[in-house]
Amino acid sequence: MTALLVANDGGHLAQLKSLAKRLPIADAFRWVTVPTPQSESLLAGEDVTWVKPGPTRDLKAALQNAMLASPLFRKGKISAVVSTGSSLAVSVLPQARLHGTPSYYIESATRTNGPSLSGRLLAKIPGVELYTQNASWASKKWKYAGSVFDGWEPQPLPEERKVSKVVVSLGTSRTYGFRRLLEHVAPILHDVGAEILWQTGTTDTTGLPVLEPRSAVPAQELSAAMREADLVIAHAGTGVALEALQAGKLPVLIPRRAEFAEHVDDHQEQIAGMLKHRGLAVVREADQVSLDDLVLAASSTVGLREDARPLAL
CATH class of the missing domain: 3.40.50.2000 (Glycogen Phosphorylase B;)
Incomplete structure (x- = not known):
């Protein structure tokens, strides 16, 4: 069967x-x-x-x-x-x-x-x-039944980590872009001279300091890049948040907003709030992200306990 x-x-x-x-x-x-x-x-x-x-x-x-x-x-x-x-x-x-x-x-x-x-x-x-x-x-x-986020725990690193290698992921929506995130994050990363993998989906990157944007990146390549990075910045999607945690990274999550035609509704605010409550993300609005936020996230790691229980179906 x-x-x-x-x-x-x-x-x-x-x-x-x-x-x-x-x-x-x-x-x-x-x-x-x-x-x-x-x-x-x-x-x-x-x-x-x-x-x-x-x-x-x-x-x-x-x-x-x-x-x-x-x-x-x-x-x-x-x-x-x-x-x-x-x-x-x-x-x-x-x-x-x-x-x-x-x-x-x-x-x-x-x-x-x-x-x-x-x-x-x-x-x-x-x-x-x-x-x-x-x-x-x-x-x-x-x-x-339990949650996919059960068992994850954050831990600060002994020393502050420099933001030098970054993954920025906006998901793979075929309908909604997220230019607001790039408009505020790209200049910060450009100024610090970080090496960046840009996974931008359908987002228009014209006129922004975004080098070699890619609409989609295979899962294994994206996961490997996250493991090697100092920092993961992403829209507040469940999949990319989970990928970041599995790579040991505390992500910076920015929720898409329906009022800016970035998604069908504001459900990303819900996932961002839940992960913030669990201590599993640094959450900011697109126009509020600062270098201090990036350093804060880069200077933490995340691990999974071995005792995550079976789902109670």
């Missing part, structure tokens, strides 16, 4: 990959996700069914991916389906329930105040088990 692990690319997939080793499931895994340089690198050697991109609130794409996933259930060998969202969960989990397959939806750790649109839709599907990664809004319907 095989369990399907279903997630959109980016932060949703990064969370599920990290949580997979804590799932109380003994069967083999098959992944269902979108092919990107990051996801192909992250899932190298895994059993994967590739589907089409699922932009936010794109009904046509959700229906297309439902059709692509349908043959997986006709074979009748799926023991369970687990998803961390977003639109792919809506494409796949209702089909799983029609076939009587146990289905588990784990809401993104980003959602600290309540479920996403995908979560609210799936809450209407009988038999889908619903889980939150934030105990503050757990309920009879939404059980608390």
Whole structure:
């Protein structure tokens, strides 16, 4: 038997990959996700069914991916389906329930105040088990299963670290840029003469001191660069925050804002606030970032305790 692990690319997939080793499931895994340089690198050697991109609130794409996933259930060998969202969960989990397959939806750790649109839709599907990664809004319907950020602890370094090698990552959104971050951060890094890997997504870098911007960087290359860097600066996405922690870095996170057309809503403020509360990020607005903030983050490290508990599904 095989369990399907279903997630959109980016932060949703990064969370599920990290949580997979804590799932109380003994069967083999098959992944269902979108092919990107990051996801192909992250899932190298895994059993994967590739589907089409699922932009936010794109009904046509959700229906297309439902059709692509349908043959997986006709074979009748799926023991369970687990998803961390977003639109792919809506494409796949209702089909799983029609076939009587146990289905588990784990809401993104980003959602600290309540479920996403995908979560609210799936809450209407009988038999889908619903889980939150934030105990503050757990309920009879939404059980608390634990969080992808459980077990991480910050530790200051003995001495202040110079900011000389930096990774700046704005995620891989195909729709939203984040020029405000670059406008304030790029001049600071230029003045200190730092060596920088710029992963800029769709953001326009025209006129900014941003050398060799790259829209996407394979996951293994990005992770290696983070491990070697003094500092990681990023939008407040769950995936990139988790990558930074796994590289031992305390990231500087800047939330995207809907009012500036940087995202569909302000959910990145939620993830930034949660990580700040846990002591796992330096959080600033785009126009408030200073060199002192960068030095503060660079002069700390982060580690994972070995006793992170299995998810309580």
